[in-house]
Amino acid sequence: MSIEVSSVGKRFGSFVALDDVDLTVADGRLTALLGPSGGGKSTLLRIIGGLEQPDSGTVRINGKDATRVPPQRRNVGFVFQHYAAFKHLTVYRNVAFGLEIRKRPKAEIRARVQELLALVHLEQFADRLPEQLSGGQRQRMALARALAVEPTVLLLDEPFGALDAQVRKELRDWLRRLHDEVHVTTIFVTHDQEEALEVADELVVINQGRIEQVGTPADVYDKPANDFVMGFLGPVTRLAGRLVRPHDLEILTSEAPDTTPAEVTGLQRIGFEVRLTLDAGAEQPWAQLTRGQAEDLRLAIGQHVWIRATR
Amino acid sequence: MGNRRSATRLVQRTIALLYVAVLVLVPLVVVTWKTVSPGPSAFWSAISSQQAVTAFRLTAEIALASVALNAVFGVGLGLLITRYRFPGRRLLSALADLPLSVSPIVVGLALVLVYGPVDGWFGGTLHSAGIEIIFSLPGMILATTFVSFPLVLREVVPVLAEEGIEQEQAARVLGANAWQRFLRITLPVIRPALLYGIVLSLARSIGEYGAVLVVSGNVSGENQTQTVPLLVGERVQQLEPGAFQLAFLLIVVTVLVIVLVFLRRRESESKHSEPPAVVPDDLALSADPAPAALALNNVASNDVAQEKGGLR
């Protein structure tokens, strides 16, 4: 189900959270809203979900104007960063909640909840209370709860933000696989560029209430629309007044056309990677080499080299 | 050094225990003795006289009515204060706390001045409409409700603020309307705090003396407006028998409530000492710092001391 956001604006007092935002999300895609904290991405998600009212503009879900439709009638699934588990209800009842509200027959509810618990691998936890689950399990329960009502869109607000690195990584892969199975139009908010690059079909980079760029992960990474996007998606360094990725710097031991002379000021090995800090007079760029590259070049501190950007 | 320290500790402990014993324990023992020594038949006649039975009934009616009012308005006002933004919210939350620190005599006088039949602001009009408030049940309910007004509210507000709105929002997205959200999410979440507030409010309502004394006119006999505490007061002052027996019953009720409160406090302490399974960041999300801080500020401001603040 497609989502069209047109000219949406939202302020909190004098703070502009969203400034005239337009966005179209295609049917069945997994889209990431990526940006720094306070950039407006969560506000946009909450406006799509109906938890927030825009000051101006419209939201259309599946072609219908949903701007003033309250969240309880939008049929969206929403997953909160801190799970928003119903603490007094068991896992089973949490997942069944939306179906109970919709007054579905008991048998249907039972079947559907079982199916979803299986999907999120929580069958054996059906009778537990949320406080007896780990963070990752709670978030899977929240996801099952959101999916139970067969939402037209699934919205996830920093869904893995409160989890530790290991669980985060697992859940990320799992979300990708889940989406491939379920195919519901999904938007998730994250400030972690690695997460966005890894999971999403499409990236929407948001900063200071504006959309900076929309595209596939490869597009956005390789052809950033501006310095902000470039800087946000990965490490950057400056050479000849231009931002480049440190792994796109080529190091030469003899002079060549379009190169900048520099002196090696530092060499640091971090696992398979070697970090090279350089002094090029006006600039102090740094480069990222593989161990093999660094060994071939036989680099040493104080050595004179020539550098150029390959992209 | 070690000896001196343990000696200091022993002295401190002895002073503290002596203070509590002299102030509390000795008096309680004496009262128990004075209740028991006249024998069981004196006890029975003290609590079964027409006057006593009426006082019991009256006290129960008043307590139930004011607890119901406080529960409804406490939860309603708590929701408004924690869930909505409106001008004057802070002031409202401060005012709601006021009744706890007003002298009971002032409370009684205040109600008489507004609802008194002779020259109260509204009393004259109500009187000519046939509605009597002062010197009858409604006034006593008003006085009792006034003095116990914040007790439910101040129990419920911190829970509402701490739990935040996420669960309610989640229910909303899942299709629940306002009433469904209240019944299925909010009420279960605040239930322990609500029950606790109700217990405190009940204990306070049963025991109120000064405020009820002023608005009731302390009438005995026909059209009796004497509650149990008023009857205790009268029996002592008129040197009638049976004051200690009634007082003893009230002491038993009080101690029961205290034990209940104590158990609950222990329970919540042990709950809090466990490391939270959810990242502490949760709290940051509970509500914007302003309402949380101000709600807690006003309601928790008076500290644990006022956790039991109501039981005067």
Place this chain on the structure above:
Amino acid sequence: MSTVVEPATAASPARTRAARDASGAARLGVGSGLGLGMAVLWLSLLVLIPLAAVVARGFTGGWNGFWDNITDPSAVRALRLTVVSSLLVAAINAVMGTLLAWVLVRDPFPGRRLVDLIIDIPFALPTIVAGLVLLAVYGTDSPVGIHLLGTQRAIVLGLLFVTLPFAVRSVQPVLMALDTEVEQAAACLGASPFTIFRRVVLPLLLPAIASGATLAFARAMGEYGSVLLISGGLSRTKVSSMYAYQKIENFDFPAAAATATVLLAVSLLVIVGLDLLQRAAARRG
């Protein structure tokens, strides 16, 4: 008292988070607006209008009438007794409450839990029962041989009885939350136990002690039932609330209201004072 909360203005993460969450607290809709209306109406009918009536009646004779009423010699005597005993009670509470809290938190003697529980009893008792309890022990036929009926010491004792837990319950949680490493650090720096208490612990406890003592003071100022019986109904032991009640019984409402207005003003001052104390404590962290 009510400071306007500025909406988030800066784009710093913390501020924006606040802005977003603030929106969780919604503006009033029809239903909630109606609810607010009802709550305010109820609060007005029950609390605000009656209290306003007290002040209004206190000033029926204008400022001069009010002044004459509160400077009436017996009103002054009652108020002086009330203030002096309340201050005394607050001071004793500050000391004994801190000691009790200290012993309850730091000295794990057997029966500690029981003492912890007993402390709440006097305060939770119906006031008239508290009064009767004291009368039974210190009245005319005192079983312990101490006769205080009709003395000002009896008033102080009654007030101490009902305010027993205030300072304890205010200091106790702060003491429990206190990091003992600070004291250990001071000990390693050579401070004696007494010095540690005076220079390290006490400053941290002061806001809690002050707020406990203030609460005790407020409660003592308005107390009626618990001191009524032990006062013996004498004029030298008449506190302000008894004075006000006596005026009510004589249908001298302006005089009762004038004294009540003074008591009310004290209550308001205490609320404001506690709010300030609380903020001071919060700023310290």
